[in-house]
Amino acid sequence: MSASAAEHEGRITPALVAEHGFTDGEYRKILEILGREPNLTELGIYSVMWSEHCSYKSSKTWLRKLPTEAPWVIQGPGENAGVVDIGDGLACVFKMESHNHPSFIEPYQGAATGVGGILRDVFTMGARPVANLNALRFGSPDHPKTRHLVAGVVAGIGGYGNCVGIPTVAGEVNFHPAYNGNILVNAMTVGVAAKDRIFYSAAAGVGNPVVYVGAKTGRDGIHGATMASAEFAEDSEEKRPTVQVGDPFTEKLLLEACLELMATDAIVAIQDMGAAGLTSSSVEMSSKGGVGIALDLDKVPVRETGMTPYEIMLSESQERMLMVLRPGREDTARRVFEKWELDFAVIGEITDTGRLVLRAGGAVVADLEVEPLVANAPEYDRPWTPSPPRAEVQAADVPAPGDPADALLTLLASPDLCSRRWVWEQYDHMVMADTVVRPGADAAVVRIHGSRRGLAVTTDCTPRYCVADPVQGGRQAVAEAWRNLTALGARPLAVTDNMNFGNPERPPVMGQFAGCIEGMAEACRTLDFPVVSGNVSFYNETNGQGILPTPAIGGVGLIDDIETIPATGFQAPDEAILLIGDGHGWLGASLFLRELRGREDGAPPPVDLDAERRAGDLVRGLVRDGLVSACHDLSDGGLYVALAEMVIAGQTGARIEAQPEIPLHAWLFGEDQGRYLLATARPEAVLEAARAVKVNARQIGRTWDGERGERPLTAPGARPISQKELRDTHERWLPQYMERP
């Protein structure tokens, strides 16, 4: 676009307006605001600020419905990341963000720069990143591109995070044909800061210097935000030049330099240059501070000569920050950045005009009022149609498997349930030496450095539930994150959401969005689990084919004493195995139905939020009281899969003796929500505690090593499966798939 844009310098044609993604109405609005025709640079600035990616024009109305407050929330949505109080004078800063479109076009760099961007969102607020997570969705394993995309994305995430030295500790990977043309790469970073040393982006102080630090500006990534706001067609690969290239080494230097400078009093405001680069950082900082900003583009460090103002303002070169300094602190700041061998340039100042004024070559090249760029951005209440309700699937209508053990092994070796070891062994998940629960558990835990406390972190979403019933799917995504944190004994604090959807201009897609938001809002409210940050990614469509609605939830919880964290796997023989929560054998939209019966129909399991809360609060209390040696929530694949996972991760097997009152396959594979499995040496105490809070709990079996020490899992009506067979089956699929010739 920049080449053709340059040719048009000076003349705004209707084609150019359309090329910048404006509707006629939007462009008329710009003409009204300006009272004149914009020049090309101004048009470019408007186009990125009013893009879906930056303006949230289709989602804003709906996002307001999400609860964002709690006594422990220090900063909700609207800043670079959310901030919650974690006690001891510390705060946890976190956010999740998508890099879907770039990752499909160029998986390694797309994913790498996704990690880089979210790291900057967190350290720009004064936090040292302590954990990375990622939620990935790929197309069908049979699709010719899938392996290439998985390999590239995983290598890119590892290549960036490993080099910066932040452990990548948790995440999720799904495969579904709906993502064939639009994979999802959602990256999350969690950081820790001193509570009274949080940095914000609101510029202040007329005359204060505006400083550019980090890497030089090049021609890469121009119009990335606009690309993320349109559908793909067959020619998407031609958009490769708009994908940025990451340099994790520079990011590491930038991280250390920023934290070093933040220890002084030099910084008034700081914001990273993410999507829409210098444009969005300068506009957002001045808008939030209610001030004007004047920049001299000749002073911007550039990677190549001859860059136009348009290119400088729209470049999405990585590893850059914009700061407003206190007067007279330039030398302090310069020394820090020179020590880290990073570019440092005073490129402008804060003004009282309320305008963004850009100069280049001595002339004014853009002069725009700041406020309308943000406040007058279009906001659409797009038409939407609710998703049609689906019929419930009755267990009697689903044929039972011959031997449930065979069905279990099929599930354990299926793409959505098999071990993700192949993925996370490519991520350094131990650097910083605080990872006390590694990948593979319900959630990972990083110790808060120098203490006995920990942060539990997870990402969750079940897109097949969301497409079946967006409201239940939205509830379930939040509830599962809450449950995963609870299973480790953590007190869930807050979430970040990454809303991945198709084209919002299509009413059924907007209906999915509305439904998911409604379900999430209910769950966040009932579970005291507010949303503090997030990101919306629309237009995940190729040739009109949309993805499954995927509201990925990143959850963070606090653990007071890491010594109390229960194991995921069974630890010792002859302990009681207890099932907490109600099960009715819900097979609709289950993995059993899909993987064993080839059906994706049915209403998903409903989420009873009050029951969820009661069960979770009970489990957390039991964990804290030291009654639980192992704990795992029930999710994909139901009871039987959860038991298998506890045998796989543990030191002993399990013998299930309970006789179900519902059809066996529904009991074993139903995906009813709000449930946990516990192992305990004191079942009576657990059952009594459950009775007291009216939570259904029942002993279903005991841990055992088996008659020949093979640590088997035995269930009614099923042959015993040894721990080794379970492990081998679980570990088999992904490496075989990725490494076959």
Place this chain on the structure above:
Amino acid sequence: MKASVIVFPGSNCDRDVQVALTDSMGRPPEMVWHGDSELPAADLIVLPGGFSYGDYLRSGAMAANSPVMREVVDRAQKGVPVLGICNGFQTLTETGLLPGVLMRNANLKFVCKDVTVRVETSQTVFTCGYEAGQTVRIPIAHHDGNYYADDDLLDRLEGEGRVAFRYTDPEGAETEAANPNGSARNIAGVFNESKTVLGLMPHPERLADPALGGSDGKALFDGLVEALG
């Protein structure tokens, strides 16, 4: 004992080894920025893991040419013990203090996991906290850990007892399956001739604390404190 940890741009395990050393020494090591003009007197110099200079050019190649390394090489030649972990090992081979090279992992992928290594000798300041032949569990995290040297050199290293650690199965057998990166003869760490310089790919500082799931790495640091006072 006084220890110095050299910090390069891109080092990222400097804090981890600082914590482990502090725990064993009872006081913190000196953190020395690569650009500092003076290397303080120390009984032990540590080159930590990470991606010094982004691992651009070759892992450890730029760090090996950093001005501070001239002083490190000089001290090493005077007999001051030098420990290089992961990127530090790569840097030591680049300076020539240690023989051989570390190539890209045989499967070309970054790998992070616990491995079993066998301690080949306890007769050094670095390994005196272990028994010879003992197997220990220590994590690795690297892209370039595939140790290579020609057969003559490998024979010589073995003959002189300069192989410090080998990748083995938990029973101590050198199997191919236990070799995570294709290293020649399953070598995970080597000494210089005087056994005062050690480079190893595994990260003992990452399992030197039971809260992290193991403390097999701690004996290395405890042993250093024991040996160096």
